[in-house]
Structures are given as C-alpha cells and as structure tokens.
Amino acid sequence: MPTLLDAATPVTDTVLTAIAHMPTASLPVLMDDAFARRLRDADFMRIAVLLARKSRSEGGCPIGAVIVDHASGWIVGKGHNTLVQEGHPYNHGETAAIRDAGRIDFGHTTLYTSLSPCAVCATLLYMRGFARVVVGDVTNASGTEPLLREHGVRVDILEDPQGIEDYARYRAEQPQLDLEDWQGLRSHHSE
C-alpha cells in the first residue's frame, strides 16, 4: 500500500512533527522503508526535540527521546517526559522511549535524547546495553557522558540549537518545575 511519506518526500520539520506525534506501532502506515532509510542522526534528534516540544505544549517538561534500530533504520521507541502529564516523578524522555520499545535487545539500537541524561537514565541506558547514545544538548545540562562511556556505550554529541533554545526558555519560565524534574519536590524547600 502506498504511504504518505516515501522516497520522494522532502524531510521537513512538518514531516518530522507528524512522525513525532504518531504512535510508534502506526509508523508503517505513515512511511515506507525507503523514507525510513533516508533519516539521519540530525533528523532523529529533531524528532526528539519535537517530542520535547509536544510535552511542553501539554504543560510538561520539554525532554524527548527516540530509539532507532541499526539494521532496519526504523524508530522502535519514542516518548517524552510525563512528570506533569501523568504525575509521574521519574518518567523521563529516555524511560518513556524505552517503555515504548518494550522487551527488545537494545544492543543493536541508538537512543537520541534532546537533553543530556540524568544519572538515573544514564545508569538505565548502560544497564539495558544500548550500543550508542546521541545527546542533543550539553549546554543546559551535562555530566553523565563519561559514565556511559566507562560502561562501553558510544556517546556522540549532536547539539540541536532549536532544542537548546527551547529548554533554556522553559527553564527561565518554570524554574521550579525544572528543579522538581531533576531533584524532586524536596528541592523547593532546601533553602
């Protein structure tokens, strides 16, 4: 069956936004193999940034993640932080994408995250044996990259300027929410 996105479709932000919003299991309805194989690191990172933007539009923390299978080039998991949306104290972009992917071998996948992972997510990423992690923002947060590398995960930095700008704006607008996401509500009473 012909799909909306194929070998001839230009890769634009509009197209990547549709991919970000589409449930992972339904992506084959939207795009074919030829289109999937044309997506590059920067495109997957932009999808993570657009998932972060989706979260922000829902009133949540703007962090998104995408997991891609090396052999097929297909997205096998994606998601965003749901601290606000689900009242979930530790569902970060990375954990949301991992839960979406389910019980697969992450040793043949790359995870793209719009923001440098927290210590908990970094630990989960090496414990689940990810082959590679691509980080889209080490300007607003950083520090767990050496931990990942020490445990054999290949880490590449591929900053997305739009994602960095989005996160900086959010942090300026909602500093309390940003602190809660990283340190819990205890952080509001520590002074």
Ligand SMILES: [Zn+2]
């Ligand atoms: Zn995290």
